[in-house]
Amino acid sequence: MEPTTDRLKTPRAAGMAGVAFALLLGAAIVLMRISVPAGEAADATIDQDRRWAVQLALQIVPFAGIFFLWFMGALRAHTGEAEDRFIATVFLGSGFVFVATLFGAAAAAGTVLNEQTPSDFGRHYAYTLLATYAMRMAAVFVLATSMIGRTLGVFPRPLAMLGTLVGLILIVVGAGVPWSELLFPAWALVISLYILRVRRRAGPADRSGPP
Template identity: 55%
Template sequence: MSPHPQEALSTPRAAGLAGILFGLLLGTAIVLVRLAVPEHPASAGAWLTDSSRRSAVQAALDLVPFAGISFLWFLAAVRDRMGEREDRFFATVFIGSGLVFVAVLLCAAAAAGGMLATAGGANQQLWGFGHSFAYTLLTEYSMRMAAVFAFCTSTIARRLRVLPRSLVWFGWLVGLALIGGAGNVSWLELAFPVWALVVGGYVLGAGSGRTASG
């Protein structure tokens, strides 16, 4: 028995909304952290004594769990959209990289939260360790998992022809850039939420178009 029209249209709209929400939440969190926290541990004093910067970091950390939830929704909705046509090899890497990305992202936020809570009385060495640990998790490990996710998603979308060629190439470019430059190029981690935002907007627009034509 074929699915009802409303059931068939719910998945792409859900995927689009989740992608947009994830892109906005994670992008905002990254911008807040980048503006408030210096890259080098030796420059810690400037923001540890500034209540507005500390509040900005706390706000960013509060957004991360909701970004993770939105990403899981995005992942599940995109996989459901693939249906039985998905390639098992790429689907396994797609799911695994997505789950590891969320796990590492939450670990980075937890490390940063613990560092923020104890920074007032911490010595310079302890601050340096916490700073490097949280930054490495966010800018290197989580972003490389994000790169694999973007690359696999774009490859699957190309095979199933569910995204235009321009977005497929955009996803591959984002994946390659994050694989090679994550942790080395400042602000490069914003490429992933921007990609999710663009893909989510396209999927949402496509779903709305199908609803109107139906």
């Protein structure tokens, strides 16, 4: 009976990790946005008085990536053997590539920030890696997760439709609309809070069931 007990704890772990990831990534995006003037972010010069915001955001990103990996692993464990192999492969691949591009963009931005005279190439590289590639991998992850949730009945239909809408917006809009990156952590927060609410309602029933 021990595997069953561990499996019942998986959704709560996914919810807690998802909340942490959503808050950390959302905070990093906000800090990056307020530190860059309005207009084309890749061409903008960071105000010296706001460099602290970029530095803080870069320190937050690694922890956001760690919590995202935990969130992703716990969600996959929750679906179990019933998940479709094709969709599960897209789910895993997009999640791993998202984390890799997120870390790569943070590393590139940190290098540019530490330079005495930041190059245009470095700014463009960091911005493109984050806003174009990372966010589109995030879109694929959202779409795959919503498809798994809808197919297995893990998520209610409105929540699955919300994920599909968010994924389509992220993959089409990309970096074209400022602040659109916040859709991804906002979606992760909604999913996580839903999972936590379901586990809280199911808690008494789990305790009253057979050992």
